[in-house]
Amino acid sequence: MRSDKQNRTPMGLKIAAGIGLAFLHLPILLIFLYAFTTEDKSYQFPPPGLTLKWFAVTWNRPDVWEALSLSVRVASISTVVALVLGTLCAAAISQTKFFGREAISLLVILPIALPGIITGISLRSAFNLAEIPFSFWTIVLGHATFCVVVVYNNAVARFRRVSGSLIEASMDLGADGFQTFRHVILPNIGTALLAGGMLAFALSFDEVIVTTFTAGQQATLPIWMLEELVRPRQRPVTNVVAMVVVLVTFLPILAAYYLTRDGDQISGQGK
Amino acid sequence: MPYAVSFQQVSRHFGTVRAVDAVDLEIEAGEFFAMLGPSGSGKTTCLRLIAGFEQPTSGHIEIFGETAEGVPPYRRNVNTVFQDYALFPHLNVADNVAYGLMIRGAGKAERTREAEAALEMVKLPGYGARKPGQLSGGQRQRVALARALVNKPKVLLLDEPLGALDLKLREQMQEELKVLQKALGITFVFVTHDQGEALSMADRIAVFNEGRIMQTGTPEEIYRRPRTRFVADFVGSSNVLSPQLTERLAGVAEWSSLRPEDIRLGDESGQDATVTGTSFLGSATRVTLDVSGEKINVLLPSGAPVPSQGESVRFSWDKNALHLMGAGA
Structure with missing residues (x-):
């Protein structure tokens, strides 16, 4: 029973790992997000609207x-x-x-x-x-x-x-x-x-x-x-x-x- | 009938090392031939010269009457069982065995049939679908044997094939190899550092030391009548007696050998000696004697009375047992 408790990951460590992953991958998600923005001159957050038209434009x-x-x-x-x-x-x-x-x-x-x-x-x-x-x-x-x-x-x-x-x-x-x-x-x-x-x-x-x-x-x-x-x-x-x-x-x-x-x-x- | 393998003054030098040095050798067709020697004596290099993995620095090699120099390994009708078996890890057992047939362009049906027949010959029927990694050491050894034999080579080379097996398995394989060789009639050339293995299996033995052949002969000859001190000592740990001692014991100033099992203790008309040690070997007891400063081993059959350390004893031997080797041996 005691070894079970020891094997459990402490909450602090879980949060730290989460922050680390977010630090690594959030910027990439942001890039994905701005691929759908309706604003084409500056990257303002949050995007004023979402659109798929940039895929056609790129194409x-x-x-x-x-x-x-x-x-x-x-x-x-x-x-x-x-x-x-x-x-x-x-x-x-x-x-x-x-x-x-x-x-x-x-x-x-x-x-x-x-x-x-x-x-x-x-x-x-x-x-x-x-x-x-x-x-x-x-x-x-x-x-x-x-x-x-x-x-x-x-x-x-x-x-x-x-x-x-x-x-x-x-x-x-x-x-x-x-x-x-x-x-x-x-x-x-x-x-x-x-x-x-x-x-x-x-x-x-x-x-x-x-x-x-x-x-x-x-x-x-x-x-x-x-x-x-x-x-x-x-x-x-x-x-x-x-x-x-x-x-x-x-x-x-x-x-x-x-x-x-x-x-x-x-x-x-x-x- | 040409020799299966013949070496004429063959040398193989690696830089300044003379791995094989002016070796003359004739192996008869259909013979079970052993190359015996300590590691680094040149026996494996000789095997690799026959296989074609090495080319001689000088000298001439013939395999069944055909010149072998410059012929690559894949054009020689010779196959090898490697020391580490060298089975292809990415192929299953059947494809391993059929590899030579596949390279020759044999069809699928023939390959399957021949591989299964070869596996049956080495007593591994039905193992074709397994991967080499799933086999034991002894089984891999049999697969390696089947893979070589399936090509029906004129000469089969075996590089210490039993070295990695445990004692019981080794004895069993020795027996099977002998039976197989007699049944197939293929020339086997067998490299080993184990003198017992060479003596029990081979028709003839070449004893190697420092790149040279010390003596070639039947197991009986090598064992009973060693020509040099090295052979006497290496094959069956015979006692090597100095010319001085031989002169005292037999009246001739020459090197001689005397087999430990040919010596008897307790004969009143024998020579004086002091016991310096005894060790129990299971089937026999080894007694070490000191005879005017020289060490002589005696093997006593189990059940014989064993003298204690420091005791004075008398020893004697059959007249024929003391074998003279000449002054320069």
Whole structure:
């Protein structure tokens, strides 16, 4: 009986947790709320009225579609680049021993530890020095720097659990390198790659800092939103777009969370 | 008939370490061959050279008369049972066993049939749907065996396959492996550091030490007539007697070996010794003697009178039991 009482959460702690959650999520709810306001010049509270017309307005704004399409393309290609490079890098680091291996594994992780502004400035000056004009591809390159890290981190943890003898067993049973990758390595690291890829996509999709330094005239969705906030015209359109961004980034992250959790159970069974 | 496996002056060096050093080896087709030695003696590297996971630094390897250098593991008609079994955790038992068939492009029906037959052979019928994680160590070992045998290899390599099993299971598997090998007629090459396992299972044994083969022979030869001090000591912990002691006991100044179970105590015409210790081993008692400064172990069958520590005794042996190994051994 006494242990029951001890297990019960004190009321104070419950309230504190509630306040913490509210602090984290109320601003997001406010953004959602203002997507429905009838007032389009300033965010006054409470909104004078509610309407759905901003969804239609947003739908018909070509600049929104341009920014959205650019962001999706940048995020997709960065993710693909990151998947290839991150997997290769993780395979090299975890399956072989070579001089400078530890240093390289640190260098790969470094971009995500560096402030984005440092990455951005260094990339910008590098592009200037190499006389590469700013374009779609310079944005992709900038995003790939941190996307690779996310994929690498996910893949390397899983690779460590694919013991070297599994690969040898596959070769021993007649599978060449490609078949071994297809039938043994990929099924064992697949969910980790999917999770890493989704996280990378979400990161790239809402990235602002590196993008400001590496983009030319193009505006990705977050950049477009930033610009839009300065102009006092059709402001709720920004909120509508924000809702979309939240959904587009939140769903992959949620999926990634469930995938890696599931994957842990699968690969844990072998040992 | 070519040898199943033949090594000619094969070396495998890792930097300055000579893991395998100028090894000559011939394994007959259909033989149960054991590579015996302490860890780091080069026996596993030899196995990996046959499997194709390692390439020789120098020398020549043939498998059934065909040159093996440069041939990748997946093109060799050789399969391995790995020490840690290396079962694929994402596949069920049937798919694990059928993996080699699947890679070869066999149809679903054939794969199912062959996998079930192989599982029956290792006495795990009906286990196909389980995941490796749901099996015990002994069962995983059998699955690994089935997965290798289903490909009908010409040579089956076993890397300490019984090392992780408990004593009772190990003895049972030893017996089953022997029966299986005789029934299938496949050449088995078996790596172990357990001399009892090698002696009881193998047709022939190669004893490895420091990257070299010390002696190759039948279990009987290796046990009765060790050629070097290392073999005498490693295989069955024989007593190794110095040339000085051998000269005193047998009149020849050579290294010699004398098996502990071949020594009798209490013979009045025997040699003098002092008992320095006794230990009860279950089926026998080991008595340690001091003979002019050298240690000699004696195994007494259970029931024989055991002398106490510090007692002076006389010991003797069959004339044939003292085995001379030459001056330089």
